[in-house]
Amino acid sequence: MNTVQQSPTQTKPTVDVSMVVANFNNGRYLDEFFRSILCSTVLPREIIFVDDGSTDDSLVIAQRAAEDVKCMKIIALPKNVGFANALNAGVANSVASYVMRMDPDDILLPTRIERQYDYITRHGLDVVGGNALIFHSSTGASIGSTNFPSDHSDIEKTIVKGENGVLHATVMGRTAFFRSEPYKQENVPAEDYDIFARFLKRGASFGNFTEPLIRYRIHDTSASARLRYSTILRTYQLRDSIFGGHTPRWKVRTYYWFIKCYRNYLDSRSVVSKYVWAGLSALCYPQKLVRKIARHVAYRPGR
Template sequence: MQTRATVDVSMVVANFNNGRYLEDFFHSILNSTSQPREVIFVDDGSTDNSLIIAQRASDALDHVKIIALSKNVGFANALNIGIANCSSTYIMRMDPDDVLLPERIERQYEYITRDALDVVGSNAVIFHDSTNLPIGRTNFPARHADIETTILRGEHGVLHPTVLGRASFFKNVPYIQENVPAEDYDIFARFLKAGARFGNVAEPLIHYRIHDKSASSRLRYATIARTFRLRDTIFGGYTSRWKIVSYYCFIKSYRNYLGSRSVVSKSLWGALSSLCYPQKLVRKIATRTVYRPGR
């Protein structure tokens, strides 16, 4: 393997039964232009072949450290275990069913150290596992002020699996298992309240996989409601039920819009999304991707 620069980054991965995706995941690390100091792979009691594949990867990548839990403790708890075992100044989040683009580590490390930020995310190409074709891309704000405004609205200012952040924040403001699957909004809202400075790389740096078992495909009203309740608790204020319902309808409709393969259904879901949240839909449609996942 070609020698590549190693940067002061610990990548933390929590895995549960993602064996079918792990070869792609580890291959994308192998192909990165910069390497993390360590990859902390926490297997959360998987019952598939995840550990076999991870062990094979650790033979090729000697900085992969496997923590095999004897039972499933939950996503947030598994992440906290991984974070507790990190030794770097910065922690990079990644989900094992996604794929890094080659320059992700290099670009984000350069960005966060150059601008003295605390959290740096990026955009992502969204693709569906069944077709391996792109169905969209994210459009997160780049500047701290805009990210702050987004989080204060009760929306996501950064995409969780794209984040690189200071280890001190992750260790002092841990994940809360009871807030899963809204743990990502919760932790970055608490980072913001603790004084973290945010940024996002404008271009996509990961390929974000949608499949039947992904959180994106199984979005529930309760997750959106919990997110807004967390916002109200952390920052004060009150979110009406109508706001929660309308935002949930927008998210569900937009994801159906992305997944639709016919012009008719795409138009119908797009129209419904527009009724629920017209300003955001316009921004999202304006950034529809022309990329193809480089697998």
């Protein structure tokens, strides 16, 4: 590891990672986001902050944060070009061996960079993701956690059947893959499934941390809060195109309603409504619901 000047009074080690952040009008979350980076046990070689034509105070906040986050490069796009295109701009300007994804409305956990970099280099993997603690933006209350498979064979099975095998906002992967298989704007908001399915098709090896790496924010404008049937449909269409086969519409609808019911289960404040939504979710995908609830209980605050 090298060292980078973080502030006039403090230095931290760095690792060979380019953190790529695409931002559009997330100004209200950026101070907390940048504080989480400063609390990290190690820093990336560089942070590439791509502002995708924001109309709020995002650029002002990022420029102010850059006084403390010395490794940050700011790319200010003159107009909004879209999430995938903004990420590609960040990757194109990266210089490290690995690209690390992070969304500016989430919070980095202190050991994420250090542990993930050690894991991906020690095991010789191409892509490593992890889990996330999910919380409500308005209340700060924890509402659950993700439960992604940990080893390559299970991740492969998950992706091939049309589901996300890694959580996009937690991924660290070889820069060479991100350059050879860039994001496709036309596939947003299913761009995450698309790019990692193409990585897999090209022979990438995957892994996931069992432990959470970020705090994942749910708010009114987040992609998670605005899930549409068209997104699930597009995901399965990509699956069929990349891996072959045909996914029947009933399966698409079933998986869509499983996710909708499960998110209502997480959002519910009363025990009765939780049981109702859990029951409806179980009707759609019983095995997956059991795994998700078990994960939720395992990471419940106070345990």
